[in-house]
Amino acid sequence: MDNDEEEVEQMELMHAFVALQYLVASINFACAVFVVVMHVVLENPRPRFTIARSPHPFRIQLDNLNKLFKGNESDCFDQLRLTKAAFMTLCTMTRSVGLSDSRYVVLEEKLAMFLSTLAHHKKNRVIKYDFTRSGHTVSKYFNEVLLALIRLHGVLLKAPEPIPANCTDERVGYAHDLSNTRGLVNDALTELPLDVRDRLKAASMIVDKPQRVDLFFSLKKEEDKVEWVNLLLSGLV
Numbered sequence: 001m002d003n004d005e006e007e008v009e010q011m012e013l014m015h016a017f018v019a020l021q022y023l024v025a026s027i028n029f030a031c032a033v034f035v036v037v038m039h040v041v042l043e044n045p046r047p048r049f050t051i052a053r054s055p056h057p058f059r060i061q062l063d064n065l066n067k068l069f070k071g072n073e074s075d076c077f078d079q080l081r082l083t084k085a086a087f088m089t090l091c092t093m094t095r096s097v098g099l100s101d102s103r104y105v106v107l108e109e110k111l112a113m114f115l116s117t118l119a120h121h122k123k124n125r126v127i128k129y130d131f132t133r134s135g136h137t138v139s140k141y142f143n144e145v146l147l148a149l150i151r152l153h154g155v156l157l158k159a160p161e162p163i164p165a166n167c168t169d170e171r172v173g174y175a176h177d178l179s180n181t182r183g184l185v186n187d188a189l190t191e192l193p194l195d196v197r198d199r200l201k202a203a204s205m206i207v208d209k210p211q212r213v214d215l216f217f218s219l220k221k222e223e224d225k226v227e228w229v230n231l232l233l234s235g236l237v
Helices: 002-043 059-069 072-078 084-096 107-120 125-131 135-150 172-191 196-205 211-216 222-233
Strands: none
Touching: 002 107, 002 172, 059 072, 059 125, 072 084, 072 196, 107 125, 107 135, 125 135, 125 222, 172 196, 172 211, 196 211, 196 222, 211 222
């Protein structure tokens, strides 16, 4: 009986020894695999992520222009404060006085940079980022467009007519006041989430009556203005 117990203990020890050897062999294999993997990683570092350049060196600039002028009308008006038709007319006018495409910048992009600067009071560093150009390029063509527009002063600017001394019209200055009011209303409407057609229609309806102008500017919250303008466009006020 004692011999049987001793044999069982020996068998259990033998099984434990074999299991321990198997565990050690597994650990050694895992360590060997880890060493090999680390060697491969260190010998072949991961390449840095780089953006491939477009075959056309100015593809980004051309895509930006196409997005602006082939998109909807409101995007063009919001960015340049001109409709597409007015912008193309201005391009034709400036081309007639000597403004032209340069080697790397087309006339339309020159004019777009100029108008974007004036429309939103943007700095040179902002325009160069928006149009993917250098600050020198932005400054150079801003001045070039400005000179072209100065040459068009006879067409774009209308000389004021003097008021005669014997004028008895009580409405002298009314057109100027109305123009200022219309400009203030349109600037305020630009801040609201309206499309171009609704904004222009609302501006015309508001300036038509002084009471509407007073009520519109008395509304301080944007949501109140939007609600009132929608009611006005619907004919409910």
